[in-house]
Amino acid sequence: MKKYCTILLACLLATPVLAAEPVKIGMVTTLSTKAGYLGEDIRDGFQLAIDQEAGKLGGVAVDLMVEDDGRKPEKGKQIAERFIKKDKVQILTGIVFSNVAMAVVPKVVRQDVVYLSTNAAPSKLAGKGCNSNYFSVSYQNDNLDEVVGKYVSEVGHKSVYLLAPNYPAGKDHLAGFKRFYNGNIAGEVYTKLGQSDYAAEIATLRAAKPEAVFFFLPGGMGINFLKQYSQAGLSKDIPVYGPAFSFDERILKAVGPAALGVKNGSQWAHDLDNPANKQFVQAYQKAYGRMPTLYASQGYDTARLIGSALKAVSGDLTNLEAFKAAVKNADFESVRGNFSFGTNQHPVQDLYIREVISKDGGFTNKTVQKVFSNHVDAYASECKM
Amino acid sequence: MLLFFEQCLNGLQLGIMLFLMSAGLTLVFGIMRVINLAHGSFYMIGAYVGATVASSTGSFLLGIVAALPAAACTGMLVEWIVLRRLYNRDHLDQVLATFGLIMFFNELTRIIWGRQPLFMDVPPWLNHGVDLLPGLTYPAYRLAVIFVGLSVALFLWLLFSKTRLGMQIRAGAVNREIVAALGVNITLLNTLVFGLGTLLAGLAGVMAGPILAVESGMGESILILTFVVIVIGGIGSIRGALAGAILVGMVDTLGRAFLPTLFHIFFHSTNADAVAASLSSMGIYILMAVILVWKPRGLFPAHS
Numbered sequence: 001m002k003k004y005c006t007i008l009l010a011c012l013l014a015t016p017v018l019a020a021e022p023v024k025i026g027m028v029t030t031l032s033t034k035a036g037y038l039g040e041d042i043r044d045g046f047q048l049a050i051d052q053e054a055g056k057l058g059g060v061a062v063d064l065m066v067e068d069d070g071r072k073p074e075k076g077k078q079i080a081e082r083f084i085k086k087d088k089v090q091i092l093t094g095i096v097f098s099n100v101a102m103a104v105v106p107k108v109v110r111q112d113v114v115y116l117s118t119n120a121a122p123s124k125l126a127g128k129g130c131n132s133n134y135f136s137v138s139y140q141n142d143n144l145d146e147v148v149g150k151y152v153s154e155v156g157h158k159s160v161y162l163l164a165p166n167y168p169a170g171k172d173h174l175a176g177f178k179r180f181y182n183g184n185i186a187g188e189v190y191t192k193l194g195q196s197d198y199a200a201e202i203a204t205l206r207a208a209k210p211e212a213v214f215f216f217l218p219g220g221m222g223i224n225f226l227k228q229y230s231q232a233g234l235s236k237d238i239p240v241y242g243p244a245f246s247f248d249e250r251i252l253k254a255v256g257p258a259a260l261g262v263k264n265g266s267q268w269a270h271d272l273d274n275p276a277n278k279q280f281v282q283a284y285q286k287a288y289g290r291m292p293t294l295y296a297s298q299g300y301d302t303a304r305l306i307g308s309a310l311k312a313v314s315g316d317l318t319n320l321e322a323f324k325a326a327v328k329n330a331d332f333e334s335v336r337g338n339f340s341f342g343t344n345q346h347p348v349q350d351l352y353i354r355e356v357i358s359k360d361g362g363f364t365n366k367t368v369q370k371v372f373s374n375h376v377d378a379y380a381s382e383c384k385m
Numbered sequence: 386m387l388l389f390f391e392q393c394l395n396g397l398q399l400g401i402m403l404f405l406m407s408a409g410l411t412l413v414f415g416i417m418r419v420i421n422l423a424h425g426s427f428y429m430i431g432a433y434v435g436a437t438v439a440s441s442t443g444s445f446l447l448g449i450v451a452a453l454p455a456a457a458c459t460g461m462l463v464e465w466i467v468l469r470r471l472y473n474r475d476h477l478d479q480v481l482a483t484f485g486l487i488m489f490f491n492e493l494t495r496i497i498w499g500r501q502p503l504f505m506d507v508p509p510w511l512n513h514g515v516d517l518l519p520g521l522t523y524p525a526y527r528l529a530v531i532f533v534g535l536s537v538a539l540f541l542w543l544l545f546s547k548t549r550l551g552m553q554i555r556a557g558a559v560n561r562e563i564v565a566a567l568g569v570n571i572t573l574l575n576t577l578v579f580g581l582g583t584l585l586a587g588l589a590g591v592m593a594g595p596i597l598a599v600e601s602g603m604g605e606s607i608l609i610l611t612f613v614v615i616v617i618g619g620i621g622s623i624r625g626a627l628a629g630a631i632l633v634g635m636v637d638t639l640g641r642a643f644l645p646t647l648f649h650i651f652f653h654s655t656n657a658d659a660v661a662a663s664l665s666s667m668g669i670y671i672l673m674a675v676i677l678v679w680k681p682r683g684l685f686p687a688h689s
Binding site for chain 1: 503
């Protein structure tokens with residue numbers, strides 16, 4: 001503590017004007033409801049980066065303010081307004097769900113506020129709706145489906161059965177898969193949002209005799225589907241694929257052995273071989289006593305990216321353009337290895353196929369292979385910036 | 386044809402689950418005249434307690450044995466503390482109070498078990514397929530659910546038509562004051578009925594555990610279907626609950642299974658999938674509307 005005080009004192013003496021006030025960062029995220037663990041992991045990953053620098057990011061003292069949006073777009077909007085008007089926050093981040101992001105982001109980026117997405121990245125904000133104040137650090141929503149589509153084609157599955165909930169994100173994710181998949185579609189089924197019993201769909205699926213199944217069923221829906229699919233005895237004959245959302249360490253614990261061997265698409269895995277990642281996985285486990293998830297890695301990366309930009313402008317946000325330019329440089333060690341921003345300020349990154357394995361009595365993913373190198377999302381060309 | 390038969394079994398199995406839920410709800414509604422929105426919470430409690438006990442002892446049967454009294458005792462406790470004050474109040478007050486109970490129990494499970502869904506596996510002795518017909522293999526666990534549900538239906542029928550307790554409960558439904566005047570402890574009877582209802586909900590919950598994600602709020606998704614069932618079947622009637630549950634299970638499952646195929650025959654557009662999906666999720670509500678037009682008090686009204 002004493003050492004930090006000395007450093008703090010040194011900083012104070014070196015830049016007497018700036019160091020007085022910590023830079024405020026507003027995090028609007030989902031901490032309540034069933035999906036609350038997503039926000040929890042984003043927050044914990046973010047906080048870890050701050051703790052590792054003893055309350056600073058990039059050598060600049062920061063004040064992280066976290067509020068729960070309860071997965072409600074209206075509430076997210078109110079919190080963001082309050083952060084901006086009352087707390088004079090200029091850096092916002094943290095939203096988990098695309099519908100909340102669509103309510104908050106287009107509004108806040110019209111002001112002198114930079115928003116960095118830790119998860120949700122709907123296509124509307126990547127293409128025509130792109131904005132110089134908006135960055136996505138995680139991905140563009142379709143990326144994790146595109147990588148599976150490409151992989152499934154490469155493996156040589158000639159027909160695939162598709163399953164998603166009947167709402168806009170469900171259709172987007174299936175479209176992402178189809179963009180890079182060049183075989184036949186054996187069937188395309190949209191189920192009720194929040195459906196719990198999939199017996200009827202599984203029986204129809206079996207009768208359609210596809211070579212593989214691709215599903216996007218986030219949260220409890222995915223748990224239900226995977227368990228019932230395995231109980232129907234299909235997992236041996238027809239392999240299942242999906243984006244990483246149904247295969248994070250917390251969900252896998254509830255699915256149990258039914259998910260073993262399932263391949264899924266992701267931009268991160270705990271075993272990616274780079275020093276930043278090794279250090280992160282170890283530190284996260286030590287700090288919170290559990291394996292980091294994809295979401296935690298996104299929170300951590302966002303914090304370190306903000307740190308790199310704050311360092312470049314010495315914590316001075318009065319010239320927001322300079323800060324934005326520094327963010328866009330992405331001069332930080334990402335836990336994903338390669339990381340840079342494309343023209344629409346979404347990541348240009350490598351995408352992987354992972355496989356669910358059991359490890360130390362629990363379940364996690366191991367990297368199988370890299371499918372895309374420096375992948376650019378499909379909407380970048382529509383963005384005029 | 387085999388596929389149709391398999392889908393019928395799926396529908397029957399969903400119907401049986403709904404029956405276990407709606408039998409309790411319809412009793413409480415029909416006899417105590419209380420709208421209990423929190424019925425799904427007892428389903429959730431059954432699943433959580435069952436999953437916890439099953440994973441710590443390794444025995445699914447012990448899980449069931451623990452879940453049933455847990456759900457029933459919580460139910461009777463809630464009846465004693467909360468619902469007893471609501472019998473003579475307006476339905477709106479009851480809805481408000483029991484809606485509050487839903488939130489209370491959802492948060493309580495989050496506090497006790499955390500946000501992470503629990504894991505519960507099918508017991509190994511039921512984790513295989515049964516060859517019903519050549520070419521038709523059906524999961525043994527789902528067959529067991531059907532069997533248990535039908536046994537419960539038989540048990541309830543015997544209880545209500547052959548025992549003294551059942552007679553008192555039926556009499557209490559028709560006129561509670563007279564029954565009380567004849568010397569029956571109607572307060573105790575109410576608590577017992579409520580306990581029985583929540584016990585059945587707990588049974589449904591623990592049996593759903595291996596199939597579904599055991600998570601906070603899992604009761605709400607089945608609760609809506611349960612209300613549809615008791616409205617279709619006739620409020621307060623166990624027979625109606627059984628008929629309604631199987632009808633709803635069948636319509637829901639067969640709709641989801643065959644509407645998309647049907648729509649592809651008539652429409653060659655890509656919208657067929659989405660239209661079929663929307664229509665199949667509306668199916669049970671259309672069914673409810675049709676039945677209410679035909680029989681406004683449900684298929685088997687209790688006090689006709």
